[in-house]
Amino acid sequence: MSAVTSTAGTAEDVVDLVRTAIHQGEFAPNQRLVEADLSVWFGASRAAVRTALxxxxxxxxxERVQNRGARVRAVSLEEAIEICExxxxxxxxxxxxxxQRASEDDLDGLREIAAxxxxxxEAGDVFAYSELNRRLHAAVRTVAGQHVAAGVLERLRGQNVRHxxxxxxxxxxxxxxxxxxLEIVDAICARDPERAEAAMRAHLASVIDTLPQVGSSPVH
Structure with a gap:
């Protein structure tokens, strides 16, 4: 079921549905979010929608725009690069x-994602790869046990998901x-924190180097 035709109730429900719609591209950058429309689409009260926004x-x-209400915030290429930094x-x-902290079960899970x-x-399935990419980064955060860092990263991921x-x-x-x-996973499985950190930083440096191509790409 599409996020914009689901039934909500509480403000928390609306938050989850709108967030998902933004992440999945159902709500585009700069698209206006009209309280009355969201209330109808989600089957929620105007108060719940207002609190969610x-x-x-x-x-x-x-973002709230004076005299124009709410809209999906567009993230510029420059901001996307700062987020990656x-x-x-x-x-x-x-x-x-x-x-440092991974259990053997944790390592098996990382190896499974890597496989x-x-x-x-090999199959040329970019959508499956993208989802596994997300799962791997999430798994590393979970294994790390750094709850504050995980919260920061989840918020940044949400802002940068379209890029x-x-x-x-x-x-x-x-x-x-x-x-x-694979180098990130290998380093964690080797229980080598310095190598793991260097591998993660090298990967994200590569992302930063590639982001300008996304800005000029016709992909939607």
Whole structure:
């Protein structure tokens, strides 16, 4: 069921549905978010919608424009690069902590995701690869046990999700990033925090270098 035709109730429900619609591209950058329309689409009260939009504004996904109401906040290429620069530092920390704290079950899980990423690249399935990419980064955060860092990264990911999706669709990008992700997993499995941090930072440096291509790409 499409996010914009789902039934909500509370403000928390509306937050989840609007956030998902933004992440999945159902609501485009700069698209107006009219309270009355959202109330009808989601089957929620105007008060619940208003509260949800305030929360999403605080998360950086929505912005309020004077005399025009709310709209989906567009993230510029320059801001996307800054977000990745912050991610480089914080995710590097998480990779190092994951190398120190991972259990054998954790390592098996990372290896399983890595194997899936290899298969997706071999099959040319960029959508599966993109989802596995997201899962791998999320798994590293979870294994790291850095709850504050995880919260920061989840918020940044939400703001940058459209650029990340377009990046995943660039021809040949998966083949470039696959060995970078495999190096991250190998370093964590070797329980080498310095190598894991360096691998994560190198991967995100590559993302930063590639983002200008996303800005000029016709991919939607």
């Amino acid at each position: 305030l929360q999403l504004t605080a998360e950086g996904l929505v 912050v991610r480089m530092v914080v995710e590097g920390l998480c990779a190092a902590k994951a190398a 899936g990423m290899r298969h997706a690249v 990340q999706f377009r990046l995943a669709l660039l021809p040949g990008r998966a083949s470039v990033s696959l060995p970078q992700h």
